[in-house]
Amino acid sequence: MIPIGPFPILWHIMRYYAHFGHNEFIVCTGYKSQVIKEFFLNLQMHSHDFTVDYAQDHAEQVQFHTEGKGFQPKVTVAYTGQETMTGARIKRVESYLGDDEEFMLTYGDGVSDVDLDALLSFHRSHGKLATLTAVYPPAKFGGLSFEGDQVTSFAEKEGQQGAMVNGGFYILHRRVLDFVSGDSSCVFEQEPLNALSSEGQLMAFRHTSYWQCMDTTRDLDALQTMWSTGQAPWRKWDTGYLD
Secondary structure (H helix, E strand, O other), rough: EEEEEEEEEHHHHHHHHHHOOEEEEEEEOOOEEEHHHHHHHEEEEEEEEEEEEEOOOOHEEEEEEEOOOOOOOEEEEEEEOOOOOHHHHHHOOOOOOOOOEEEOOOOOOEEEEEHHHHHHHHHHHHHHOEEEEEEOOOOOEEEEEOOOOEEEEEEEOOOOOOEEEEEOOOEEHHHHHHHHHOOOOOOOOOOHHHHHHHHOOOEEOOOOEEEOOOOOOHHHHHHHHHHHOOOOOOOOOOOOOOO
16 A cells, blocks of 8 residues: 555556456455555545535535546455465455456556556467466666676666566466465465466466566655656556546
């Protein structure tokens, strides 16, 4: 719920998905679940100008000022435990997934400009159970090259260095739920993903453009700067906050 601009990063992630036509969300909560619940219960209040006319009946006192329908998600906020690991959180919301054979999954602390349409097409093309998005982590240090003790080259921080990592933005077949348990110790990135990989059911969609998680205040500062200067790569919507 740490904000980027006026809204928490969770809102940014959901707004990004909505740009690609995905408007139904299940939010797995634990620590400070009540903060997330309050935000979504009062999303209109947080997101729009409004007028309160106390001369009116209670049901008609508040008028929200909007243009068009804007962002109108369907959000299920589910408390999945205070100390629950990632795999168990997925299993504990199984009943909310409906009858769809596939669903999308990502973390609540990272943004990207990954093409979700291309990601979905890739997943459906290979026929496996699970797809993750492979990304290059943002470079934090410059690189040095040596001849003996002499520095022969100095490279400032650059992206696309080293090994790619799991950047989230999964697409999963419903059968992936058979690989996870509701036990609070089940970590999705350990036994379940290892099992899927061993069975040849895990594929990677390579994304070489923008991806940034919010792990440190330095990351937060970078995200805030991009948003405030109008250079946020994940902002695909054109107008307003919710429009």
